[in-house]
Amino acid sequence: MLNQLQPQQSAQDHAFLLQGVLEGITDGILILSERGEWIYHNYYAYRICQQLSQGKAVIHTVPEAIWQTCKALMESRDIYADQPVVIESEIAHSRSSLYRIRVRWLTLDDPQRPYLAVLLEDRWQSSQNRALAEALLYNLSPRQTEVWLLRRAGFTYQQVAIELYITINTVKRHLKDIRIKQSMAALDDQAES
Numbered sequence: 001m002l003n004q005l006q007p008q009q010s011a012q013d014h015a016f017l018l019q020g021v022l023e024g025i026t027d028g029i030l031i032l033s034e035r036g037e038w039i040y041h042n043y044y045a046y047r048i049c050q051q052l053s054q055g056k057a058v059i060h061t062v063p064e065a066i067w068q069t070c071k072a073l074m075e076s077r078d079i080y081a082d083q084p085v086v087i088e089s090e091i092a093h094s095r096s097s098l099y100r101i102r103v104r105w106l107t108l109d110d111p112q113r114p115y116l117a118v119l120l121e122d123r124w125q126s127s128q129n130r131a132l133a134e135a136l137l138y139n140l141s142p143r144q145t146e147v148w149l150l151r152r153a154g155f156t157y158q159q160v161a162i163e164l165y166i167t168i169n170t171v172k173r174h175l176k177d178i179r180i181k182q183s184m185a186a187l188d189d190q191a192e193s
Contacts, residue, residue, distance in 0.1 A: 028120030048120045073103045098123040138181040147174040
């Protein structure tokens with residue numbers, strides 16, 4: 001449809017559009033050569049690589065944990081030559097830093113020169129995004145949202161209470177109210193079906 005609206009659009013305009021889309025994705029995107037050379041990265045990929053490298057300069061250096069997953073894909077090439085393969089792994093960097101790595105082949109112009117497409121998902125951030133979406137969906141109050149964000153991040157009742165300066169019973173009451181709102185939303189969905 002985009003080409004129908006602007007048939008004279010240049011390749012440069014398409015490149016800017018693609019780069020805008022890739023930069024807007026909240027997962028890290030890293031395109032590598034088979035030798036580990038950085039072809040492309042978005043902001044989130046750079047940030048995740050920097051965290052995995054403990055703050056060291058990371059341009060043109062792939063953290064070892066990511067490179068191991070890439071090597072696993074390269075080693076599987078002969079075994080699964082005719083099938084699209086995605087290799088996944090997870091890295092627990094700290095208590096609140098868990099990353100999912102997904103690597104697959106990316107063939108662009110020259111099929112003899114494939115690239116490695118690396119998707120890096122910050123699992124904690126993804127969990128927080130889901131929790132915020134659920135807070136909107138279930139119409140949670142601001143305090144219920146705070147409780148829900150912490151609970152979805154894996155905090156225990158006691159940890160939520162300490163973090164928010166409330167009692168454990170208050171945490172339990174908020175979670176009970178949240179579950180009621182979730183149930184009501186599910187009933188509303190069933191009634192509409």
